[in-house]
Amino acid sequence: MALPLSLLPLDALAQTTLSLSSTPGADGGTTWSVPVQTLLFFSALSFIPAVLLLMTSFTRIIIVLSLLRQAMGLQASPPNQVLVGMALFLTAFVMSPTLERIHTEAYQPFAEQRIGFEAALQKGSEPLRAFMLKQTRASDLELFARMARVAPTGEHAQKHEASPAAAREGQAPSAQDMPFRVIVPAFVISELKTAFQIGFMIFIPFILIDLICASVLMSLGMMMVSPVLVALPFKLVLFVLADGWNLLMGSLVASFAG
Template sequence: MLSAVSGSALAQAVGSTAPSTLPLLVGQGAGSASYSVPIQTLLFFTALSFLPAVLLLMTGFTRIVIVLGLLRQALGTQAAPPNQVVIGLSLFLTFFVMGPTLDKVYAEAYQPFSENKIAFDEALKRGEVPMRAFMLKQTRQSDVALFAKLAKLDASVKSSEVPFKVLVPAFVTSELKSAFQIGFLIFIPFLIIDMIVASVLMSLGMMMLSPVLVALPFKLMLFVLADGWNLLLGSLAASFVQ
């Protein structure tokens, strides 16, 4: 009897309890909606997953990391500096180069959005302006024309008006070209050292001695005496048009 009464009471309690749902919106301001904390967290981590692609494709990271990788190959050092150092240095140099652009994005887009003065869509539009200006300054007109042609855009469309789907691949292509041009200039002096060392070893009959191993100290000495890090990093930073 008691079990039947308790069972019926439990059934009534369960039936009277409405299923709880997660609210998407917790309030609405002037022309904008405020999302609940779980939804904001979900959106944040979703946006965070796209950060590597943004870093690679819309900043100077591509040019910098390729040049540093080519420098390591030109020196002939297998793992010095290691990949962690190369990527870390590339990241910090990217933030240094992108500093003025990121400051504009923060002041014109993120700060008003964080203060609920503008909507998310408006923040994206404002943040796009300085990023577009930076990429256009680094992108060759021939690359923009190529991808505009592939996208079948009208010929009257100006470079400053092309959509991001055209600008981003054109920018990446230009960055790859610039990186390989700088890498070619880096390789020339070290290649000359390799040729001289190989010729000397060949003339001395030292066929079993590795020219790469013998040339490495001379390459390092040349790089240090020429203050190579200052020249390379300074030239890399100055190669970006602001």
């Protein structure tokens, strides 16, 4: 390989080598070469699953659906593909107002070249920040703000100094000024807590059915019959008669509106 390359002219060899350099742009910025832009693009794509899992309603929805399957005693029905697909479409439904705001306030002005990339990134993060702060508990936000040592800034700092009792109660006066490194983990643990609370309410009726079936089988002396196997059809009938999917999906969507 080295011998044919050594026979090439220097300009031809330069053309066959990928350029990883950067050149100053006309507006004072930096323009990177195509290979660098491609590398950065594919690197950014690796963060999309993390954004989907940790910055949207997907976490709460998929956990609740998984807990429902466990409460009913079903091992692989509905299958994981169905649960994930349902969670994705429900996430798109819940996040549609936020995504519309991002499209209107950030993407359209950027596509029309009315604002720059940094301004579009800033405007696009505001609706997502508002959504996460709306679903985040003040105590969780205060926890990560204290660990990150993020202090209130601007007017929020004056309010924080004027009312220290509000800080002791777990209220975050500078929530709008918090960076994403504080908001995202606080949002995640708040979502986990809310999902487990909903899962607890889902488990209660199914546990009662298991207890009733186990008591009846014990009183009849049927020790060898599994209570889980006997209770499963009753769980399915109860869930269908109560229109469980309608109630569950309505409750999940309503939990994000509060």
